[in-house]
Amino acid sequence: MRLVLVGPPGAGKGTQAEFIAEHFAIPKISTGDIFRSNVSGGTELGRLAKKYMDAGDLVPDEVTNAMVRDRLAQDDAVEGFLLDGFPRNVLQARELDGIMASLDRSLSVVLDLEVDHDEVVRRLSGRRTCKQCGHVWHVEYDPTTRPDVCDKCGGALYHRDDDYPDTVRHRLEVYSAQTSPLVQFYDGRGQLVSIDALGTVEDVTERAIAALAPFA
């Protein structure tokens, strides 16, 4: 299955991506995670991306497109993949069409996670990420046993720099101006499946897997 996840910041794309990718045995490719690991590794790409990410803006298309093109050409993505965070505007969607055509492949489906504005703000303000293993927790919805210590690996948790209120507001504006048109774009092609992303993580995973099963 060649799957794209869309949805506003904090909809639960990263959370669901883990379960969906495992269920369908496909690699999870998250542009946000790739940028963050380049930032923490101090690479040239990370230095370039950081200023855009901290401001809540999109990293320029030419940088992001080249990174995704390289990743999708790797062997493990030939039979299928889950893309989380890409495409994020119509130009990136057209780039993805070009990448698929050059690999003689096509997208199977685009899964849209629907969640309201207030819930997005609640989810992002309480999110805590592990510095060591990258696991994502939530202070209220998915708390760790000890504050700010990861239950999976003992690593320290941090609050993402782009999860503070002013930047969240700006990311939501960027989403509605640049990314939400993708919902109509893929719907118009008959490639979109939307699910309600409110409720527990387990409920949403169940809905996602049921909606995607026909495309596996």
Ligand code: AP5
């Ligand atoms: P990215 O990392 O992709 O951020 P995002 O799209 O804003 O998405 P988030 O990671 O914030 O949220 P999510 O939907 O994954 O939610 P999560 O599962 O963590 O991108 C960051 C930046 O990188 C961008 O701003 C941009 O600068 C750059 N970038 C990335 N891709 C790019 C591209 N293609 N082009 C240009 N620039 C790009 O969940 C949130 C919280 O809620 C967690 O705490 C979780 O535990 C909790 N939670 C999840 N589900 C539930 C539930 N059902 N109930 C209760 N709590 C829940």
Ligand code: ZN
């Ligand atoms: Zn950890």
